[in-house]
Amino acid sequence: MNSKTTLDMVKTYYGKVLGNSKDLKTSACCSADLLPQALSTINSMLHAEVREKFYGCGLVIPPHLEGCTVLDLGCGSGRDAYILSKLVGPKGKVIGIDMTSEQLAVAQRHREYHAQAFGYKTSNVEFIQGYIEDLAGAGIEPHSIDVVVSNCVINLSPEKSRVMSEVLRALKKGGEMYFSDVYVDRRLPPFCHEDPVLLGECLGGALYIEDFRRIMEKLNIRDFRKIVQTPIDLVDPDIHRKVGMARFYSVTHRIFNLDLEDRCEDYGQVAYYQGTIPGCPHGFMLDDHHFFETGRPMAVCRNTEDMLAKTRFGPHFKVVGEPTTHFGLFPCGPTPAGQTSEGPAAVCGPGGACC
Numbered sequence: 001m002n003s004k005t006t007l008d009m010v011k012t013y014y015g016k017v018l019g020n021s022k023d024l025k026t027s028a029c030c031s032a033d034l035l036p037q038a039l040s041t042i043n044s045m046l047h048a049e050v051r052e053k054f055y056g057c058g059l060v061i062p063p064h065l066e067g068c069t070v071l072d073l074g075c076g077s078g079r080d081a082y083i084l085s086k087l088v089g090p091k092g093k094v095i096g097i098d099m100t101s102e103q104l105a106v107a108q109r110h111r112e113y114h115a116q117a118f119g120y121k122t123s124n125v126e127f128i129q130g131y132i133e134d135l136a137g138a139g140i141e142p143h144s145i146d147v148v149v150s151n152c153v154i155n156l157s158p159e160k161s162r163v164m165s166e167v168l169r170a171l172k173k174g175g176e177m178y179f180s181d182v183y184v185d186r187r188l189p190p191f192c193h194e195d196p197v198l199l200g201e202c203l204g205g206a207l208y209i210e211d212f213r214r215i216m217e218k219l220n221i222r223d224f225r226k227i228v229q230t231p232i233d234l235v236d237p238d239i240h241r242k243v244g245m246a247r248f249y250s251v252t253h254r255i256f257n258l259d260l261e262d263r264c265e266d267y268g269q270v271a272y273y274q275g276t277i278p279g280c281p282h283g284f285m286l287d288d289h290h291f292f293e294t295g296r297p298m299a300v301c302r303n304t305e306d307m308l309a310k311t312r313f314g315p316h317f318k319v320v321g322e323p324t325t326h327f328g329l330f331p332c333g334p335t336p337a338g339q340t341s342e343g344p345a346a347v348c349g350p351g352g353a354c355c
Contacts, residue, residue: 003133003158006199035059038279042086045117046079047110053077053103057152057202057250058180058228063284064277064312065092068146071170072096073132073163073179074153078107078125082114084149085125094125095145097138104129133159135166145170146312150179152250155205161215168219171257174311180252182206182232188246198242203232206248216255222262223303225287227252254287256307264301264330269321271300271308276316284316292317301330 035043039061043051055076065087072081075096084094098104107127115123130138132153148167157163167177184206198204207215216224232248234240273284275294283293286307292298300308300319308317 006158054079058252060149062178073150076103148177177255183209223260266327266330267323272318
């Protein structure tokens, strides 16, 4: 099946088949994470139509976005884009891109509603009809974006590697991609990719997790971090029959546009979080195995040091030690007993040690 046919099937499913999130047949495309209080408050300010037509599979709202330019891939009706609009503030900007006209129409007609709700003189959100496989064609300039988010959309693309390549082109150096998507524990048979319901429910296009890793390697993304992973319930018996024993997961990852090594290397460095990121006074979660408690020293590998020091998080960390003396591979280990990798919003919550 060619790319155009796939995209047309997705447009039909999200533009005509689904009326709202209650029409979904699985838990794949509805947020698996409960919104923390601060985001729940913003969400309650959104127009009801925007909330009702939300089809995400995770929480793609990283911390410390004030003044950032954020690009939302496959923004749909705009739920995440409008939450981001509040978080970036009047000096920031949010760009939402989607190919489905019916979804974009919902997002577009509520721009002024949300500007007024947030107390802005003008809307800081722009919506573009276009393809996430061709951000250049949609007018996204190179190295113009601070943060890219995507919520359960890349699985719908027939050209996933091209999407990631376009993201890297658009991101500033040190910029971040923070995204949730659906993955599967095996390669699905071809008929799954051609089934309109499986495709529309974010299952038919789900990547085998090892193939995702291989795409990252080919794009020289040597170190990507997992934030949280949640199993997906196949509540519809017909869908369960079609996919057999395949197991699906919603996974949230973050990627930084940095030159990183393919392994965690030890240079004897120690990082201190200073507790100054808004909304994260007690600690900061980098990924599911790095939780930085405020003021508490944590040994870090060189890649982690770069993720902290060479990004928008840099002013909020103190790193002791220069990467001059190499001590070999960083001693990675599991999450310590008594701690969990699932903190509040999987953003500022507790996690564990390293890689």
